[in-house]
Amino acid sequence: MSSKENIQKSIQNGEYTILDKPKSNATWWNNFNRIKDTNDEIINYVQCVRCKQILAYEPKITGSSTLKNHASSCKVTDVSSNNTIENMWTKKDHIPSGIKRLIGDACAKMCSYDMRPYEMVSGKGFELLCHTLIDVGRKISKPIDISSIIPDPTTISRRVQVLAEESRKTFISNLSQHMKNVKMIGVTGDYWKNSFTSDSYFTITLHYHLNGKIESIMLKTIHVTISKTGGSNIKLRGFFFILENTKKLIYDTLSMHGINVDLCHIVFVTDNGSNMVKALECDAHLRCVCHCINLAVQQSIPVCEQLVNTVGSCQSLVTHFKKCELQNKLTTSLKKDVDTRWNSIVEMLNSVDKVYNEILAVLAERKEEHLVDDLDIHLVRDLIILLEPFKNGSEILSAEKESTLHLVLPFVKKFKQVCEINPSDTVPIKQIKRSLLSNIDEKIWLSELHYIATFLCPETKSLSSLSKSERNSVIKSVRNLLKTLGIENHDSMEEPVIYISKKRIKCDAVHDVLKSFNGSLETSSDDDNEPIDEVNDYIKTKISYPKGQSLLQWWQNNSFRFKKLSQLACSLLAIPASSAASERVFSKTGRILEARRQQLSPESLDSLLFLRNF
Structure with missing residues (x-):
């Protein structure tokens, strides 16, 4: 039997494990934790959560009186077992319950007096407002007439547009730097209608890679006016308006944000609407x-x-x-x-x-x-x-x-x-x-970009579900795309920044689908006469891809090894498979263009939506 000192040492070394408090109706058990040894067996000792003392516990021999007496006599302040250095050195503000109740009452009255939804207090914008008011209160430190600092609704409307323009200028300045390392961008677009007025809008969202992550920015929501002089020709006129102007709206929006549409390779992602398909038929266009x-x-x-x-x-x-x-x-x-x-x-x-x-x-x-x-x-x-x-x-x-x-x-x-x-x-x-x-x-349209993207995932790079000729065709497309994007002879690359993903969304479901697609074919080149280049090196190399890791982060981490392919992968894999980003804007506007907010100008709507990016 181990001595108490040895047990204490084993706990400190991490050899023994502290278990949660045992389930028991006896309140004194709240003061003790059970202990598990290196064989995953619970030993006949417990540890006091307060003073950390090791006590023997053998119910049939010692009974529980010793533990009861210790629980009642131990006066050491309770210390949380999951306390960290940050917690030890960070003092948490203690908010008196009376203050919390006052704030809760004020929020309840606000919702009642102004007919606001309860959810109003759960947004980050409301938190920002509260932080600002508290900071202002600290600076003033004397009673004031609250009406003297609350802005007029018209002032807020103006400030929204000013803040949006300031944010847009800052974004454009930053974007010009981001675009230097981006070979390809994705643009999603979607037409939608205001359900109250039937006014038409077009939303444009930009997608690109930045430091192992996907940037998805709503660039512009534009009010579209279609002439209604022509009776039965309205629908036809609307179709040709969209046909002639969709690309112009997108290109003008990209240009106003500093993106040179003649130099940048753009992949459009939209729904299956015939007007959108027709308008973008001469461009790289993926259907959502x-x-x-x-x-x-x-x-x-x-x-x-x-x-x-x-x-x-x-x-x-x-x-x-x-x-x-x-x-x-x-x-x-x-x-x-x-x-x-x-x-x-x-x-x-x-x-x-x-x-x-x-x-x-x-x-x-x-x-x-x-x-x-x-x-x-x-x-x-x-x-x-x-x-x-x-x-x-x-x-x-x-x-x-x-x-x-x-x-x-x-x-x-x-x-x-x-x-x-x-x-x-x-x-x-x-x-x-x-x-x-x-x-x-019939309905799911696949393009070369889908096949190349699948090849650029380490889990499916063998393309084992395809025939040999299909695999060779994909590899040829990869090399052609490298040439098209001007990556082939561009060897300089910044030192990679290593990222560790903290987010694993439905990784098991994704992993199972990828594993099913990959089958059991060994990773190898289908043509031994292929030149030794980065593409073949990627094909032949056995790669360890951690389950659930972000694909963009993997390529970012391995950019020193696959300099050319990583540029292609990071650009292409930042392009979404769906136009959901632009379609979600329609859902957001449902919260903005409510029945009592139909006087909101298109400029104000665009400013409100753009500010949500940051």
Whole structure:
């Protein structure tokens, strides 16, 4: 048996582990921690959390009286076991409960008097306001008339535009330096309408690589005016307006931010709208993969009448519960399918399935069981299993701050695997799987850039899911792109800065998809006669890629080894697979262009949105 001194030493050396307090109704146990030895076995000793003394604990021999007595007599101040040096030297402000209550009461009255939402106090802007008011109070240190320092709404409106212009000038100055090391940029764009006035807007967002991270900046939200003189020709006139002006709007916006569109290689990412596709047909244009996935799913359901009836019944059921205010009778609310929102079909089906028994009970009570006559809950559950991977994939591919372009090919393969027909599948599921397979090929547009991006991910660089000729074609495209971007003979590179990712978003799901795509093919060159260059070196080298690590950070960390490829990878992999960044602006404006804020000028709207970047 180890002595108490040896146990104390083993704890200090990290050989023995301190466990959480044992679960017990006895309050005195809160003063002790159990101890685990090097064999992961709990020993017959405990440690006092206050004085750190080691005490013997053998219930059948010593009992618990010694521990009880020590707990009641130990007067040493409790010290947190997870205390750090920073905590030891940083004094935390102690806010009296009375002060907190006063602030809480003031916030409650603000929401009541001014009819503001409760969420108003949770934003970082509100925190900034509070910090500023506290700092001002410290400087003044005497009672003042609060109305004398609160600005007029007109003043705030002017300040928003002034701050936005100041931020824009600073951003343009910084951007000119950033662009020196960027070979390729991504631009997402999206047209949207103010739901209250039907005014049209166009949002332009810039994406580029900076120090191992993706910069995603909303550059401009422009009010678009389309002449309405022509009756039946309005739609046609609108189409040609967008056709002729989309590229000009983008190029003018980039130019005003100091980007030379003639020197910089631009990749556009937009939805599948025919006007956008036509306007950018002569440019490097990728179609938003999430929009394509959504179209593939939406257009596959109508192939089977039973599917249409079941989904339609779910939609009617959700509408009925909302209209009759029956949601409060359910433990979780029902979600409605919205055509313009990705993945909303799956969310609706999931919401119905979770509380289906509760729904039946409510309908039985109201004698409305007929509302589920066409609803096959077993089919609903089969649909959820089938469509869930599409939903998860779409969510991952719509990320804004993580590389996504290299994931398109692996996810397309995953979607096709999900749609493979099994003998146990019901007839409706077989029908929708066939339709999905067809729509995946028809709706999801793949380009050389998708293949190159997949090659530039160490986990999938072998491209084992492709044929030998396809792999060679991709490698040839990589070399051609290096030449196009002027990287081929550019060997100078700044010393790499090593980054360690602190963020691992859904890394398990992404890793599984990449692993599935990569298969079991060994990493090697398909042509032994290929010249010895950086591309072949990358192909043949066995690379350790930590699970969950940021792809851009990996390339940044390995830029000393792959000087040319790292420039290509960092530029290309900063381009998003979807136009979600610009589409999210539409969601944000819903909070800005509320019913009572329809007098907001387009300039003020743009300024408010631009300020959110920083």
